[in-house]
Amino acid sequence: MTSAIKNYFNDVGVLSLFIARFFKELFIPRYEFKEFLKQCYKIGYKSIPLVAITGFIMGLVLTLQSRPTLVSFGAESWLPGMVALSLIREIAPVITALICAGKIASGIGAELGSMKVTEQIDAMEVAAINPFKYLVVTRVLATTLMVPLLVVLADVIGVFGGYMGVNIHGDMSLYLYITKVFDILTFSDLLPATIKTFFFGFFIGIIGCYKGFNANSGTESVGVAANSAVVTASLSIFIIDMLAVQLTDLLF
Amino acid sequence: MVAQQTLNNSTEDKNPVIEINNLHKTFGADNHVLKGINLTLNKGEDLVVLGKSGTGKSITIKCIVGLIKGDEGEIKVLGQDIMNLNTKELNKIRVKVGFLFQSAALYDSMSVRENLDFTLRRHNADISEEEITSEIEEVLESVGLAEAIDKMPSELSGGMRKRIGLARTLILKPEIILYDEPTTGLDTVTSKEISELILSIQKERKTSSIIITHDMACAKLTADRILILKEGVVYTEGTYEELEKSEDEWVRSFFI
Numbered sequence: 001m002t003s004a005i006k007n008y009f010n011d012v013g014v015l016s017l018f019i020a021r022f023f024k025e026l027f028i029p030r031y032e033f034k035e036f037l038k039q040c041y042k043i044g045y046k047s048i049p050l051v052a053i054t055g056f057i058m059g060l061v062l063t064l065q066s067r068p069t070l071v072s073f074g075a076e077s078w079l080p081g082m083v084a085l086s087l088i089r090e091i092a093p094v095i096t097a098l099i100c101a102g103k104i105a106s107g108i109g110a111e112l113g114s115m116k117v118t119e120q121i122d123a124m125e126v127a128a129i130n131p132f133k134y135l136v137v138t139r140v141l142a143t144t145l146m147v148p149l150l151v152v153l154a155d156v157i158g159v160f161g162g163y164m165g166v167n168i169h170g171d172m173s174l175y176l177y178i179t180k181v182f183d184i185l186t187f188s189d190l191l192p193a194t195i196k197t198f199f200f201g202f203f204i205g206i207i208g209c210y211k212g213f214n215a216n217s218g219t220e221s222v223g224v225a226a227n228s229a230v231v232t233a234s235l236s237i238f239i240i241d242m243l244a245v246q247l248t249d250l251l252f
Numbered sequence: 253m254v255a256q257q258t259l260n261n262s263t264e265d266k267n268p269v270i271e272i273n274n275l276h277k278t279f280g281a282d283n284h285v286l287k288g289i290n291l292t293l294n295k296g297e298d299l300v301v302l303g304k305s306g307t308g309k310s311i312t313i314k315c316i317v318g319l320i321k322g323d324e325g326e327i328k329v330l331g332q333d334i335m336n337l338n339t340k341e342l343n344k345i346r347v348k349v350g351f352l353f354q355s356a357a358l359y360d361s362m363s364v365r366e367n368l369d370f371t372l373r374r375h376n377a378d379i380s381e382e383e384i385t386s387e388i389e390e391v392l393e394s395v396g397l398a399e400a401i402d403k404m405p406s407e408l409s410g411g412m413r414k415r416i417g418l419a420r421t422l423i424l425k426p427e428i429i430l431y432d433e434p435t436t437g438l439d440t441v442t443s444k445e446i447s448e449l450i451l452s453i454q455k456e457r458k459t460s461s462i463i464i465t466h467d468m469a470c471a472k473l474t475a476d477r478i479l480i481l482k483e484g485v486v487y488t489e490g491t492y493e494e495l496e497k498s499e500d501e502w503v504r505s506f507f508i
Contacts, residue, residue, distance in 0.1 A: 030374070115360075123357035126317045127424065128343035129374050 018210045022140055025133050036138040043104050043139075044146035048153065050103065051096055055154030058091055059083060059161025067169065076170070080177050081184030083162040088185065089193050092154040094241055097200035100147050101233035105208035108139055109229030112212025113222040121213070136213060140205035147201030148194060188252040196244035200237050207233040266294040268328075269428055269460045270316060275325035277311055285311050286322070287484035293428070293462055298454050300463045300471045302506055303481035309464045310354075312481075313430045316462075317351055318342045330427065347375060350426035350459075354433045356417030358405040364392070364416050365401050372423050387423060394456075395419045395449060411442035418449065422457070429453070431463040435470045447473045468507060480506065 063083050070076050112135060115121050124131040163177045211229040215221040270293040277286040285308045293299050301309050314320040316327055318334055327334050329345050337345070359367050368388045373379065379387075392398045395415040405413060414434060421429060434450060435443035447470040454461055454474075463474055471478060472492050479489040480503060488495065488503055496507045 118355055118360070119353045119357040120359055122319055123351075123353060123359070123420075126319060126346055126349075126351040127371050127374075127420075128346040129371065 014214070015207075015210055018213070019206055021132060022136060022206060025130070025137050026141075028133075030133070032134050032138050035134060036141055039138050039142035040146055043100075043142045044149060047100065047103060047146070047150055050099060051150045051154050052157050054095060054099055055092060055157035056161040056164075058095055058154070059087060059158035059163075060165040061161075062086060062091065062158075063162045063165025064168065067165070077180070079166055080162060080172075080180040083165075084159050084181040085184055085189060087158040087162070088155050089189055090241075090245075092158050093151045093193055093197050093200065094237065096151045096154040097147060097197065097204065097237045098234055100143070100150065100201070101204050101237060102230055104143060104147075105204045105211075105229040105233040106226040108143075108205065108208030109211040109215075110222055110226035112136075112209060113215035113225035114219075116213065116215045117217055117219060117222055132213075136206075136209040139209055140202060143205030143208075144198055144201040147204060148197040151197040151200075152194070188248075192244065192248040192252060196240060199240045199244070203236045203240060204233045207236060268292045269295050269330055270462070271326070271328040272312070272316070273326040273328075275312065275315060275327060276323045277308070277315065277320065278323055285484055286315075288325070289481070289484070290486055291479060293460050295460055296454075296458055298451070298461045298463060298474045298476045300465060300475035300478045301481060302465070302471065302478060303487075305466075307481040308484050309481055310432055313351070313432060313462055313464060316430060317346055317349055347424055348427045350421030350424065350429040352414070352417050352421055352429065352431045352434055354436055356405075356413040358408075358413055358416055358420070360405050362405075363401075364397075364403050364405070364408075367405070367416065367420050368392075368423050371420055375424060391419045391423045392416075394422065394453070409442075411438050411446065414438070414446055415449065418453070422453065425457075427459060429459050429461045431461060431465070433464055433466065435465060435467040440469075443467055443470060444473070446470070450474050 063079060066082060066086075067076065067079060070079055070082070112121070115135070121131045121135070124134065159181060163172070163174060166172050166177060208229045211225040211232070215225040270291070272289055272291040275286050275289040275291075276284070278284045285306075289308065289312055291299075291301075291312070301312070303309050311320055315322045316329060316334070318337075322335060325335075330348060332341070332345060334342060334345055358364075359370065362370060365388060368391065369384055372384055372387055376383075388401065389398060392401055395418055397412060397415050397419070400408065400412060400416065405416070408416060418434075431450065435446050438446065447467075450461065450463065450470075451474050453459060461474075463470070465471055475492050477489060478492055478495055480487045480495070482502070488498070488500065490498075495503055498504055
């Protein structure tokens with residue numbers, strides 16, 4: 001028990017140093033733009049279908065589930081606003097981030113883990129190439145920038161899914177639906193929800209890289225790195241969300 | 253001890269490129285792997301290091317390039333004590349010291365061309381595209397694999413991977429090359445080809461090499477001098493012929 005607690009705090013300390021190293025390396029040339037763009041493509045563009053499908057289903061299902069309750073209060077006209085608000089403030093950022101944790105953090109953890117096991121990271125180091133800058137900085141920057149964009153996409157498609165859900169039982173024009181959505185939404189709904197997604201993206205990237213970069217030798221550790229990256233990144237998303245919501249509650 | 257004295261005497265008047273004095277390394281609480289290694293590599297020399305698995309051969313060469321930090325002792329590479337260098341200074345030395353990994357450690361996500369381009373471009377900021385292409389083609393020619401330029405590492409055989417790994421090392425024109433079991437996992441014919449390649453590189457490029465191997469055919473072909481490690485220290489050293497005729501049964505057991 002004592003050693004488990006000791007290991008936990010040791011892990012937190014090493015992760016903090018890893019994060020500090022990221023910010024240090026971020027500003028020192030050489031800048032790996034090509035690799036950064038490649039990672040943006042892999043992390044952002046390649047995740048679009050998954051995020052789009054889940055975003056659409058989130059909006060549709062949320063509308064269908066909420067409708068009976070609102071109908072019983074005679075408040076069916078609130079449905080577009082309520083769905084949009086729930087999606088944009090909470091559901092789309094968290095669900096999209098969790099999907100990204102599953103897809104991206106595990107991918108990065110496994111990729112860097114296998115590079116570590118097969119000595120590819122060591123090979124970069126002995127060739128006097130900074131593997132942290134090439135592998136970690138580019139991936140963490142890409143996740144930090146791509147996850148918010150994916151969340152915005154999930155927001156838009158989720159709201160559209162809500163429109164489809166509304167029209168399963170009723171008849172509402174798209175114009176009226178969008179008007180009702182924007183009647184409810186304010187700047188203070190959009191801004192904090194978007195800001196927190198940058199933190200989600202950052203932690204998805206940094207945890208995936210940290211777990212992969214520090215994988216032990218042996219093929220088993222690649223699986224362990226990938227699995228551990230998903231679990232830790234998912235947990236960190238909930239913790240960041242809790243802190244962000246508390247802070248938003250105080251400020252807005 | 254006697255062997256150590258001989259080693260020191262024999263290298264006094266030569267030009268050492270690597271000098272290791274009393275190197276110690278312990279992993280964890282009690283896994284004392286290196287217990288005072290003393291080693292000298294002279295300019296233009298091929299030094300083969302033999303020893304049972306777990307005696308610290310790979311750890312020693314990883315300490316030379318700073319992949320593993322020794323606990324105690326001194327490692328001088330091209331006159332600089334690498335245990336007291338910062339990362340920037342260490343990287344300047346690393347460019348001059350090539351390292352061929354046991355697994356070749358090719359970057360899986362890159363083609364052969366990209367593996368070489370990646371390494372070359374990061375050390376030559378002003379190099380033109382034409383120069384990069386010609387350097388890559390030249391180094392691939394020298395390892396006899398010009399046709400593999402656009403292949404992915406997954407499409408290469410074990411021997412080809414080793415050759416490309418060597419090409420990636422050679423593209424930086426190192427003065428010293430460290431080979432970590434270059435023929436392990438290869439068939440006899442390919443092993444001989446790799447050993448001959450190591451020898452020809454040393455002759456053509458005037459490099460100095462440390463070759464860690466269990467392959468006695470490779471040792472016979474490449475070694476100017478052989479050093480045998482036992483339980484974390486240098487047990488003995490000499491030429492292939494000298495050690496083959498050694499009266500020490502344990503030393504002779506390597507040559508059977």
